[in-house]
Amino acid sequence: MPRLRVTRRLFWLVPLALLPLPLYLDQYRQYVVNLMLMYVPVGIGFNVVVGNLGLLAFSNVAFFGIGAYTSGVLALKLGVPWWLTILPAGLMGALAGCAAGIPALRGVRLFYLAIMTLAFGELLRWVYIRWVPVTGGSFGMSVPPPSVFGWTLETEGHKFYVFLVLVVLMVVLTDRVLRSRFGRAFMAIKDNELAAAAMGIPTDRYILLAFAWGGFVVGIGGSMYAALVGHVTPIAFDLTELILEFAVIMVGGLGSLLGSVIGAAVITAAPEFFREWLGFQELLFGLLIIAVILFLPRGLASLLARLHPVFVDRYYRD
Amino acid sequence: MHLQTAVRAFAATALLAAAAPAALADNTQGITDKTIKIGNLGPFTGEAAVFNPLNYGPEAYLRYVNDKGGVHGRKFETVFADSACNEAKGIAAAKKLIYEDKVFMIMGNPCSGVAMAIKPMLEKEGIPWMGPAANPKLTRPTVPAMFHATYTGIESGQNMAKFALSNPAIKKFALIAHSNDWAKGYCDPAEAYIKANGGEVILSTAMERGSTDATAQVLQIKQSGAQAVMGCLYQHELIILLRDMQKFGANAVVVGALGADFDQTVQQVGNPAAVRERFFQPYQFKAKIGSKSLQDFHDIFVKYLKKEELPKAGPPTNFYYFGVPVGIVTVEGFRRAGPSPTREKWIAAIESIKDLDTGVLADKVSYSKDNHVGVNRMFAVGVDKDGKQTVYTQWGKPLPE
Numbered sequence: 001m002p003r004l005r006v007t008r009r010l011f012w013l014v015p016l017a018l019l020p021l022p023l024y025l026d027q028y029r030q031y032v033v034n035l036m037l038m039y040v041p042v043g044i045g046f047n048v049v050v051g052n053l054g055l056l057a058f059s060n061v062a063f064f065g066i067g068a069y070t071s072g073v074l075a076l077k078l079g080v081p082w083w084l085t086i087l088p089a090g091l092m093g094a095l096a097g098c099a100a101g102i103p104a105l106r107g108v109r110l111f112y113l114a115i116m117t118l119a120f121g122e123l124l125r126w127v128y129i130r131w132v133p134v135t136g137g138s139f140g141m142s143v144p145p146p147s148v149f150g151w152t153l154e155t156e157g158h159k160f161y162v163f164l165v166l167v168v169l170m171v172v173l174t175d176r177v178l179r180s181r182f183g184r185a186f187m188a189i190k191d192n193e194l195a196a197a198a199m200g201i202p203t204d205r206y207i208l209l210a211f212a213w214g215g216f217v218v219g220i221g222g223s224m225y226a227a228l229v230g231h232v233t234p235i236a237f238d239l240t241e242l243i244l245e246f247a248v249i250m251v252g253g254l255g256s257l258l259g260s261v262i263g264a265a266v267i268t269a270a271p272e273f274f275r276e277w278l279g280f281q282e283l284l285f286g287l288l289i290i291a292v293i294l295f296l297p298r299g300l301a302s303l304l305a306r307l308h309p310v311f312v313d314r315y316y317r318d
Numbered sequence: 319m320h321l322q323t324a325v326r327a328f329a330a331t332a333l334l335a336a337a338a339p340a341a342l343a344d345n346t347q348g349i350t351d352k353t354i355k356i357g358n359l360g361p362f363t364g365e366a367a368v369f370n371p372l373n374y375g376p377e378a379y380l381r382y383v384n385d386k387g388g389v390h391g392r393k394f395e396t397v398f399a400d401s402a403c404n405e406a407k408g409i410a411a412a413k414k415l416i417y418e419d420k421v422f423m424i425m426g427n428p429c430s431g432v433a434m435a436i437k438p439m440l441e442k443e444g445i446p447w448m449g450p451a452a453n454p455k456l457t458r459p460t461v462p463a464m465f466h467a468t469y470t471g472i473e474s475g476q477n478m479a480k481f482a483l484s485n486p487a488i489k490k491f492a493l494i495a496h497s498n499d500w501a502k503g504y505c506d507p508a509e510a511y512i513k514a515n516g517g518e519v520i521l522s523t524a525m526e527r528g529s530t531d532a533t534a535q536v537l538q539i540k541q542s543g544a545q546a547v548m549g550c551l552y553q554h555e556l557i558i559l560l561r562d563m564q565k566f567g568a569n570a571v572v573v574g575a576l577g578a579d580f581d582q583t584v585q586q587v588g589n590p591a592a593v594r595e596r597f598f599q600p601y602q603f604k605a606k607i608g609s610k611s612l613q614d615f616h617d618i619f620v621k622y623l624k625k626e627e628l629p630k631a632g633p634p635t636n637f638y639y640f641g642v643p644v645g646i647v648t649v650e651g652f653r654r655a656g657p658s659p660t661r662e663k664w665i666a667a668i669e670s671i672k673d674l675d676t677g678v679l680a681d682k683v684s685y686s687k688d689n690h691v692g693v694n695r696m697f698a699v700g701v702d703k704d705g706k707q708t709v710y711t712q713w714g715k716p717l718p719e
Contacts, residue, residue, distance in 0.1 A: 026417040026418060027413050027416070027417045028410065028413035028414045028416070028417045028418050029418075031409060031410055031413050032410055035406060035410065129497070130497060137502075138500055139430070139431075139434070139453060139455070139500075139503075140431065140434070142434065142437075142438070145438075156413075225406070228406070228409075229405050229406050229409060229435055230435060230438055231405050231431070231434050231435035233405065233431045235403075235404075235431060236404065236405055236406070236431075240364065240365075240404075271407070272410060272414075275399070275400065275411070275414065278362050278398050278400060281362075281363050281400060282363050282364075
């Protein structure tokens with residue numbers, strides 16, 4: 001077995017090492033950790049479209065909202081246990097991904113695509129606000145406490161274990177996708193779409209697939225949001241949220257799976273570290289992002305990649 | 319250690335952690351012999367930071383009380399926490415206050431979304447909350463530890479209609495509102511009040527956020543013969559409505575919701591004739607801001623707030639005064655709870671408050687076990703025939719200076 005492959009297996013120790021965390025963290029710190037975990041799929045999905053496929057599409061917050069509302073509506077209106085709403089939330093996110101990807105199939109690119117996908121997110125926010133009987137309108141909806149197999153996740157520690165499983169699943173599955181011919185096709189499209197098409201890669205199909213997968217993963221993140229926050233409102237899925245999600249992948253590393261994980265952790269934790277400096281939080285947070293982008297344009301993941309080849313993203317099977 | 323053994327050890331730890339129940343906050347958390355620790359939760363960053371005077375108002379009052387010796391020998395110690403009016407951040411901020419800073423209670427919190435998001439946690443932990451957030455669902459139905467020190471959308475909406483109906487000549491109403499729950503929060507109680515008190519709603523129409531023209535709505539209002547319009551609109555759209563009503567000669571009176579600043583609205587309409595004896599708003603205070611009656615509060619704000627907590631220019635504005643009752647009622651709870659306060663004693667003390675004059679609000683504060691919204695009565699503010707801003711107790715009756 002190649003040595004690098006063996007070393008990569010050590011990655012499995014990371015979630016295992018995290019298991020005892022709830023024993024040491026209070027509810028606040030545990031909540032922040034859960035928030036980090038929630039942003040991992042959100043960053044991964046965004047990175048697949050923007051980083052791996054290379055399309056400037058800003059519909060991520062729409063998928064996130066769709067996921068959260070799907071879980072919220074199913075749990076609140078139909079009494080479906082939260083764990084059974086996770087997959088539908090992902091599927092709705094994938095569906096929204098397909099819808100958001102349609103302009104890209106029509107050849108819309110760059111800023112035009114950015115504006116169209118932004119509009120898509122705003123359109124969905126309009127739906128959340130107006131479809132009052134289902135979404136609860138501007139005041140939103142309070143989601144019942146999440147449960148898994150009849151067991152209510154009462155504490156942040158309980159939620160942590162379920163979130164950890166979901167995050168590991170999303171990381172592993174996305175890793176598989178990116179290391180398959182799909183991932184290589186995304187990369188080819190990113191590098192030169194015309195050349196990829198000339199080589200026989202059905203670019204339309206792969207673009208739609210990337211959007212769908214991105215939407216699915218982010219939709220799962222949305223479902224986690226509904227479980228974690230317990231209250232879903234349209235304002236949670238606005239432009240500010242989109243900027244935050246964009247910061248996750250920019251700081252972590254564009255097109256890097258590991259970067260999505262690191263970005264989610266850093267972007268979620270940093271404001272909490274700066275919480276004590278009331279009034280200066282935004283300034284410090286902004287400076288951190290500028291510093292990372294200025295000195296590490298490929299994100300924090302590139303720093304690790306320099307340390308050891310095990311951290312380099314792969315697009316091939318071992 | 320083999321990997322398998324390590325995995326087993328970790329799994330066992332995880333099971334232990336999962337089985338461990340969360341420790342509930344004890345009922346004297348945040349109280350020492352010398353101090354009472356209070357969490358002041360609000361939007362100190364982001365777009366919604368304009369609302370943070372609602373946090374500094376009560377803070378100024380706590381500092382004033384500290385300066386006078388505190389309550390039962392204890393001084394208030396405030397821990398500020400930023401919610402940015404974002405639910406996810408707001409929960410983090412509230413959890414930090416409760417589990418790390420170990421505060422006795424949370425006050426401030428003007429953002430309804432955040433307040434609704436932290437409500438289940440407050441209920442579970444029994445953490446008292448005293449705030450100005452407008453969503454009536456926070457305290458209706460009554461939640462044991464949550465109290466509104468100021469008006470919710472229900473009181474404001476009812477008072478909009480009540481003021482118009484205090485003119486015996488006004489019977490026919492038009493409702494114009496944004497298609498959102500904020501507007502519904504004002505217009506629904508207004509409509510119910512109108513119907514219950516002999517008025518008639520003859521037109522209900524929408525004006526969306528971002529509208530730049532109200533011609534269609536104004537012509538509808540004119541054609542309907544409505545004598546008063548309940549304008550459940552934000553400032554920008556309210557200004558457009560008032561301008562267009564003047565332009566098309568629609569004579570109905572407009573009573574606006576609290577989503578607009580009265581002074582700025584009058585100023586930005588830019589035509590005295592469009593607002594003089596035509597435009598009114600519910601008014602929360604017992605006197606005009608800047609008058610002698612509220613001078614003490616002005617002085618408290620200026621003396622006890624730091625430079626960065628005060629407006630960059632000009633005197634403290636409406637929101638400072640609107641926030642201060644949160645501090646006054648909170649302190650009153652501690653006075654009544656006695657020298658050994660617990661959460662239960664504080665809650666019982668608040669529920670025992672009847673007709674407390676805050677010195678700032680138009681109404682006296684009263685609570686009971688079934689009513690956790692302290693105030694109801696509001697005045698109205700308008701521009702009189704001489705172009706002077708006037709506070710009215712009812713139609714045509716100015717509040718004595």
